[in-house]
Structures are given as C-alpha cells and as structure tokens.
Amino acid sequence: MENLVIELARYLIIILLAIYTLYCFTVFRSSDKRRQSSTFNKQIGLLYTIHFICYLVLFLETKDTQIVILYMFEIAFFAIVLSIYKVVYRNLSRLILNNMLMLLMFSFVMLTRLSFSLAVKQFIIASISIAICVVVPFIIDKAKKLENLGILYAIVGIGLLLVVLVFGRTQYGATNWLYIGGIGFQPSEFVKILYVFFIASLLSKANNFKQIIIVSVLAGAHVILLVLEKDLGGALIFFITYLMMIYVASHNPVYLVSGLIGGSAAAFVAYKLFSHVRVRVLAWKDPWSHIDREGYQITQSLFAIGTGGWFGLGLGKGLPSSIPVVESDFVFSAISEEFGGIVAFCIVLICLSCFIMFINIAMKMKRTFYKLTALGLSIVYGFQLFLTIGGVTKFIPSTGVTLPLISYGGSSVLSTIIIFCIIQGLYVRNK
Template sequence: MFDFLILISRYLFIIYIAVFIFQGLIYVVDERKGDPRRLPKAVSIQRSMIILMHITAYSILIWDREAKTININVAVSGIAALIYIFVSYHLLRKIYKHGCPLIWNCMYFLMDAGLIMLQRLNPTLAGKQLIWMTVSAALIMLIPPMLKILPKLEKFQAFYFCLSLALILMPFILGDEENGSLNWIKIKGIGFQPSEIVKFLFLLYIACVFRKPLDFKKLCIVSGFSAFIVLCLVLQKDLGGALIFFVTYMLLLYITTSNFLLLAAGFGAMALASIIAYNLFGHVRVRVFTWLDPWTDAGNTGYQITQSLFAITTWGFLGSGLTRGMPGKIPVVERDFIFSAICEEMGTLFGMGMVCIYMLLFLRGMFIAVRAKRRFYSILSAGIVIMFSFQTFLILGGVTKLIPLTGVTLPFVSYGGSSVLVSVALMGLLQWANGTPAERIKCEEEEEENFENKLSVFGFFKKKA
C-alpha cells in the first residue's frame, strides 16, 4: 500500500507544484491587467495544493518500515504542522489586510516543502523548525500593530546603524566556530547567526539613507558602513553572507543614483578583493579548486558537491520517491544541501518548480517596490527582494556547481532558526510596505518628494501614473 503511494506521489508532487505555479502566473498577469476576477480562485487553488502536498507527504512519512506500523509521533507532527499552516495563514491574512496573498502562498509552499524533507531526514530538527516557524509567524503578526504606534521607521536610522555594528562584531568576542565559519553565537544551547539579524537592520538603514538625495558625505558614510560589514563577514569566513550584503548594497546604490560608474567601480573593487582573498586565504582557494574540479578529490574536499550532483541527477525528473533515496549521504544536507535532497526524492521537475516559485516572489516583490507610495518603502522593498533573490541564487548555484559553494541557507526551506525568523520577518515587512494605508501616510510628518522609481531597469514593470 505505502509502496504504491510512494510511486503515485512521484507524479502527484509534480502536479501539485505545476498547478501552484500556473495559478501564480494567472495571479501576476491578471493583477497587472487590473482584472481581479480570477485572483481569489487562483489563491484558493494554491492553498489547496499546499494542503494536498502536505497530506500526501505525511501519509508516506508516518509509515515506520522497520516496525511495520504507523509512527504516531510523525502523525502528530504532520497534524501540528497542518494546524500551523491553517491558523497562521488566516491570522496573517486578517492582520495584513492589504497584503498580497500570493506572497503568503509562496512562502508557505516553500516552508512546507522544507519541513517535509526535514521530517524525512531528521524528525528532531523538523520539530525545532516548526517551533521556529511558529515563532516567526507570531513575530510578524506584531509588525502592523507595532508600526501603527511607532513613529516613522526612518526615525531610527542611528539605532539601525549602531545595532548592526554591535551584532556584526559579536562573533569576534562570543563567536562559536561551525563548519569553518566564525559567525555563530550560542547562548544556553541555542545558536543563532548575528549576520541574519543584521540583514534586517542593514536594509532599514540603507532605506533611511537613500530616501533622500545623496551628497558625497552621506555616500562615504553609507559605503564605509557597508564595506565594514562585508569585511567583518569575510574575516568570519562567511563569504556567502559578505557577497549578499555587497551585491544588495551596490544594486540599491545604482537604483537610487542611476550612476553606472559607481556600480562598475564597486564590482571592480569586488573583483580585486576576490583576487586578494584567493591569494591570502587557503579556504578560498580550496573552494575555488573544488568548484572547478570536485572529482579530483571526491572523497575529501569534493565530497559534498559530488554527492549533491549525484543526488540531483541520479533519479531524473520524477525522483526516487519520498523515503526511497539516500540524501543522508550528503554532509550538512539539512542546511546547505536540502535542495539536492528534495530533487533526489521529489524529482528535478519539483526542484525546477521551486525555482519558479522563487521567481514568482521576485516578480511580485518588485511590483510592490515599484508601486510603493513613498521612496523609503520603495527602496526597502527593492532591498528585500534583491537580498532574498541573490541569496537564493547563491545557494542554488552552489549546490548545482554553477558557482562556488558559499554555504548560505535556502530561504524558508533550509533548517535554521535565525534564517527562518529573518526570512519570514522580511516578508512581513514587504507585505507592510505593500499595504501601507493612505491614512497612515497622510499622518506622517512630511511627504517625501515624488520618487521616479528606477526599478524599471528590470524591464518588466512600469510605475503607474
């Protein structure tokens, strides 16, 4: 019975994600046309696909092959996760009245796919992940009521600056090395990455500075601030994090100033810094060599990436079937290589579908940035989308050998409390920017000057008159 369900599920998972993506495209296209008639139905069908995927997966995972019986603990975990999806989704829709349901759907689909694979790989970590997901949802439910009470977010520019510097320096004093990187802090057994929290503060600070015209002094201060954070992450051997902050800053600087020379100078400096880092740091050379030819030392330095490639390619488009693969052979599979595990057991078509869901988030997020009513929210939204999308590109490119592996997490999918917390919080902030009501804007101290959004460089969106 369960073997038959596993066989059928290989096709069902592809159907679920294909229908989800198709309805997402309907939503995006119809919204741009200004035709809302099919939007509620598209959102409803997407929710149904999430629920069906969850029920199908846990119907397989509850079977204990060794004991040949139902695993009650897994069944309880599956029901608890389903309750979490139902309750948190409806509360978020109620609290974020002007939020985009497509963004919530994409977020929940990705989180559920990650939770399913974590339950398959390590039930203990899956339980912890569900707790972090619940905490994250509770946290972003506080954002709208909190921001209705607080003055403008722009008022806390100095706070974002100082707290960012304090957090990024903490690992040098209290840091705990993990997987070769000194970017973790553990307090009473609970570990977190300060750099994840800094992402949130960094975007708020940059939006505060860029909301008004830049002079040379401001440019030097904000560039020095960004460079300091990047340098700290490089010294902590968090190269992926350093790249994320650098690329986000440079693209936001270009969007704000439209100065191509600044963009070229920035990426030129990055190229020079990469050459210097390659010659100074041995771990950088190892990562480059492993990327160029992982097969030469497949049993040692190239083991992770070769196992990842085997996992992605061995079982083809439909995968081996949930519980039929061997994703546990990949080191750190729950964090860095969970996408490879998903492709192995749920199919490369499912993996490609996940990439499409990230693209839907990118498109809808950029639409929010273009339509934002004030410059601050426009820059903040663009920063969230750029940071989120580039992080996704880094990890997907790394596990598929497109680029050197940098060790960042896959948003919403990989295991990690601080990663999930910040990713969900950024989506909450994006939804707040999307639904900032007109009455709040009128009550703010000053109206920003009309901001002709430079995001049209992406070629898809046009700001409405």
Template sequence: MVNLYITATKYIQLILIVLYTYCNFRYLTIPDEDDADPLCYWQFRIILLVHFLMNLTVYLKTGEISAVIFYLIQLLFFAIYVFVSKRIYRNINRLLLNNTVFFMAYGLIMLERLDMSKAIKQFIIMVGAAALTLVIPYIIDKVWDLVRWKYVFAAVGILMQGIVLIIGATSYGAKMSISIGGFTFQASELVKITFILAVSGMLSCAESFRDIVYTSLVAGLHMLVLVLCKDLGSALIFFVAYLVILYIATNNWLYLALGNLGMGLAAVFSYFAFSHVRTRVFAWIDPWADIDNKGYQITQSLFAIGTGGFVGLGLFQGLPNKIPIVEKDFIISAISEEMGAITAICITLVCLGCFMQMMVIATYMKDSFYKYVAVGLAIEYIVQVFLTIGGAIKFIPSTGVTLPFVSYGGSSLVSAFIVFAIIQALYIIQGNEDEFDEYEIAEDEQDFGTDIISPKDIFSDVGPGYRGNNVSVEDL
C-alpha cells in the same frame, strides 16, 4: 503496496507543484487583485493536498503515530496562520502569504524524511517566528517614519557583527554564530535586515556626494567585519544589495561599474587570503580530483540530483543523508533526488516569483526610503536563493548559505519571516492608503454631486513635469 503508493504520489505531486507554479506566475499577470483571488484559493488547496500526500508517505514508511500527530499540528498551524493573517490585514498580499506556507510545507516534509527531531525543532521555531512577525505590519504602520532610526540600525548591525568577531563560534572556517545559554543564533541573518534599513535611510536622505561616501563607508564597515569573520557568503549578499540600492538611488552607472570591479577584486583577494575559499573553489572546478575529501560534498550532491532525474525516486527511496549538511546548504539536492528535478525547478521558480512580486511592491512605494527597503530585501532574498541553489548544482562555488524557509536553521527561518513581514507591511500600508484616497474621492463626488477631475487626471497624459499656461499641478 507502500512502494506503489509512493510511486503514484510522486507523479501526483509533480502535477500539483507544476499547477501551483503556473498559478504563481498567472497571478502576476492579472492587474485586478480581486480577479486573482481564486488562484490563491486554489494554490492553498494544492499546498494542503501535497502536504497530506507526503505526510501519509512519512507515516507509511515509519509506522510512527507521532508522524500523524505532527502532521495534524502542522495542518492546524497552516490554517490558523493564513486565516489570522487575512483576518488582521485585509490588504495582505496573498501570493506571498501562500508562498510562505508553500516553502514551509516542503521544508518540513524534507526535514521529516531526513531527521524527525530537527523537523520538530524547526516547526517550534516556525510557530514562534510566525507569531512574532505577525505584528510587524502593525508596528511599521504605527511607526511609519523608520528612517529616523537609520543610525541606530547601522550601530546595532555593526555591534552585533563585532560581537561575533570577538566571541563567535567558528563553523566550517567562518565565525557566524553566537551561543548564549545553550541558544545559538547567526547574527548576520538579523543584521541583513538592519543593514538594509540603515543604508536605505541614509541614501534616501543623501543630498551630496559626501553623503554617498559616508553611506558607503558605513556599508563597507558592515562588510569588513563579515570578511574578518570569514563569512563571505553573507558579505556578498550585503554587497550586491547595497550596490543595487545605490544605483537606484543615484541612477549612476559609474557606481555599478566600480562595484562590479570591486567585487571581482574582492573575489581574487578572498581566494588567496582564505584557505577554506580555496578549498571550495577547488571543489567547484574539479570535485572528482579529490572525491573522498574536498569534493565529497558537491559530488554527492550531483550524484543525488542525477539519480533523481526529472521525476525523482520518491520519498524515502533515495540516499540524501549521504550529502554532508544536507538539511542546510544542500536541501535542494535532497528534494531533487526524491521529488525530482521538476519539483526543484518549480521551487526555484516560485522563489523567483516572490522576488518579482517584491520588486513590483517596490515600484508602488511613493516614499524613497521604503522603496529602497523593498528593493534591498528583495535583492538579498534572490541572491541568497541563487547562492544556495547555484552551489548545490555546481554552477558556482558553495557559499554556505541556506534556502529561505526550506533549509534547517532557526536564524535563517526567523530572518526570512521578518523579510517577508516587512514586505507585507509595505504592501498593506500602501493598499490602505490607496483605499483611503479612493474613499475621499468618492466622498467629494457625493458632496458636489458630480465627478471631480483631479489635477493628476488633468496632466496624466503629459507627465508630472508639464506646465501649461503657466499653471502647474501644485498650483491647482
């Protein structure tokens, strides 16, 4: 009977996640947010239903009453998190809010299946991170001019990575974490945010080629320390994000071409300079040649994905624990084996939907600093997703990065919460400003008793640079 339920749930879950993914992209096509709200309500209901079905499977397979209690606590957390977020911030982006809960739900489901103790630990960090980052939009609203702190952000980022270089713990060939009093955190996950804030601030204030060079040196110093720590996955994320911001800030194709050339040369250098990079490249090119050693992790990942097929074997029906570090770098392989390749593809598409929404928010930002911040964080997010999933399916060599919100890891989880909170802050603040502008126009119309035509309306058809009869928009 239990196996019959698992089989039925497998197909129901697939239908639900496909519907959720459809709603995700349908939301992006609706210009009026009020018209899109019903889709968000349906999305949240789908999340809760999938979460219930999967947790019931966990209980039926384990028979532990603690699994039921843990499910109820998660359910309460999701409900409170969404309610409080919408209550505090009226203009919050509900698509990103739903997707945050979506990723957390799937991540916890897989961790419960893999290791209940790690799932509980992840959930505790999740609650703390959610509570702390809930105030970020309020803080950014009050300290709107964050560009003043650009040099502080740069100094903090370089200092943190410098500490890792000196006293950091080595894991899988790279220095990535610091242990203090039994608490371990990966500094590069937090430096990702300070790095974007620093270079965005510098580029938004750049007035000459000299400023561009200086900013590039600061960015290069960040990456140099990461390379010295042998944390090449993070260095690649930083580099791509900076390159995109630099191109947007300067609109110079030469920087983009030189950046791509430099990235290629850096990849060749890394191959010859670091033994663990050669091992990963070897495992990527031909993992079957050394299936019991260098190629073991990637071959087990491919076996899991192939065994699961499109619909999956069902929760607890596969062998995801055969994959080393499955709960971190290869969580998507475990999902694919037991929940199906369709589920893994839908999760990837939802990640892509988050990136698209972040880029849309960036286009709405009037201030160049915050536009660059939104773009930089969006690029970091999608590159990390690409590296994680690409490494798991053998599309690229494994880089040892995690899937935001889904993979196990406190530092990655906190970093993901901060990134989404900053993006939400920009969206909320811009929405508040738009509402205020509309309110002022309505008041003016009421005072004059007629519709007021703004200078922007007059020249909306001819562009902001138009000057007719020697009268500019600014003159009006």
C-alpha cells in the same frame, strides 16, 4: 499496495505542484478580483493536498505515529496563519503568503524525512516566527520614525558583528555563531535586515556624493567584519545589496561599475588570504579529482541531483544523508533526488515568483524609504537564492548559505519570515 500508493504519490505531487506553480504566473492575467481570489484558494487547496500526500507516504514507510501528530500540528499551523494574516495584514498579497507557506511545507516534509527532531525544531521556530511577525504592521505604522534612525541601525549592526567576531563560535570555517544559554543563533541573519534599513534611511534623505561616501564607509565596515569572521557568503550578500541600493538611489552607473571592479579585486584578495576559500574554489573547478576530500560534498550533491532525474526516486527512497550538511546548505539536492528535477524546478520558480512580487512591490512604493527598503530586502532574498542553488548545482563555488524558508536553521527561517512580513506590511501600508 503500499508500494503502489508511494509510486503514484510521486507523480501526483509533480502534477499538483506544477499546477500550483502555473497559477503563480497566471493569476494576474485577469483583473477580476473574484477570479484571482478563487485562484489563490485553489493554491491553498493544492498546498493541503501535497502536504497530505507527503505525510501519507512518510507514514506508510515508517509506521511512526509521531509523524501523524506532527502532521496535525502543521495543518493547524497553516490554518491559523491563513486566518490571522488576513486580519492583521489587510489587503495583503495573497500570492506572497501562499508561496511562503508552500516553501515552509516543503521544509517540514524534507526535515521530517531527514530527521524528525530537526523537523520538530523547525516547526517550533516557524510558529514563533509567525507569532512575532504579527506585530510587524504595527511597527511599520511608525515608519516615519523608523525612517530617521539610519545611523542607529548601522551602529547596532556593526556592534552585533563585533560581538560575534570576539565571542562567536566557529562552524564550517566561519565564525558566525553566537551561543547564549546553550542556544545558538546567527546574528548576521538579523543584521542584514538592519543593514537594509540603515542604507534605505540614509539614502532616502540625500543621494549626493558626500552621503554615498558615508553610506559606503558604514556598509564597508559591515562587510569587512563578515570577511574577518570568514562568513564570505554573508559578506557577498551584504556587498551586492549595498551596490544595488546605491545604484537605484543615485541612478549613477559609475557607482555600479566601480563597485563591481572593487568587489572582484576583493574576491581575489580573499582567495589569496583564506584557505577555505581556496578549498571551495578547488572543489568547484574540479571536484572529481578530489572526490574523496575537497570535492566530496559537491560531488555527492551532483550525484543526488543526477540520480533523481526528472521524476525523482520517491520520498524516502534516496540517500540524502550521504551529502554533508544536507539539512541546511544542500537541502535542494535532497529535494531533487527524492522529488525529482521537475519539483525542484517548480520550487525555484515559486521562489522566483516571490522575488518578482517583491520587486514589483518596491517599484510601486511612493516614498523613497519604503521603495529602497523593499528593494534591499528583495535583493537579499534573491541573491541568497542564487548563491544557494548555484552552489549545490556547481554553477558557482559553494558559499555555505541556506535556502530561504526550506533549509533547517532557526536564524535563517526567522529572518526570512520577517523579510516576507516587512514587505507585506509595506505593501499594505502603500495600498
């Protein structure tokens, strides 16, 4: 009987998530606010149903009552967030909120499957992050003052990266971790938010050649420090964000083209200078010839994705632990293996829905500072998605960045939730 339930659950999750994803792209076909609200409520109902089915399967497979307790806490978490955010963020974007909770739900489920202790830590971090972000609307209320602190944002960001360079700890080839009192975090995850604010602040004042040179020098300092820390994934996100914000603010394609040429040259230099970059490129070009060494991680990822097929092996039926660092960098591969390609594709579409909403909000902003801030945070989020999913599917070399809101990692989850809430706050203020 249990095997029948688990087998049926596999297909039911696919159907329900496909319906949820369809709503993401059809909800605004009607301008009727009541109909839209009804669709958003249906999405929440689907979220709770998928969440219940996943934890039912996990409980049937493990018979661990701790899973039931964690499930109850997560139900309370979703209910509290939905209640509080509708009050704090008045006239908020319901779709962004729903998608954020859906992605967090999959994070909780996959981490419970991989490691119960990591799932508990992720839940605690997410809860703290949500509590912190309750104050975001009040901070954005002071946006006129925030708009004038561009140089300060740059100084704080560069200072934090310098501290990491000197005192940071190296993990997986990059010196991007800082430990205080035994607690580790990645300052670069928070610096990228300050980085967007600094560029938006300076470019909202002027976008002439002199101002662009100033912005470029300060942005270059951020990128160079990340390169020295060998955090090349982070450096790439910072560089592309800078490039797009400069282009949008100036409307000058020369900056975009020259930036792409300069970035390509810098990538070639990085390939020559850093051995771990050469290893990742080697693993990307021909992982099968180095399957027992450099190509082991990516080949295991491809095996997992291929084994899962369209419908997956079923939650708890795969071998995700065979992939190194599966809980953070390669969690998408674990989802593909156990939930299947359809679910994985739906998750990509949900993330894409968030990105489209972010860009749409940026376009509707009247003040330049708001517009550039929303745009910059959108690029940070969207490009990180591209790097993560592209890396695990061998579309591009792996860069070691996490899948926003789904991968395990306190710094990543907190910074991504802050990004979502800043954009929500800007959306509310603009309305």
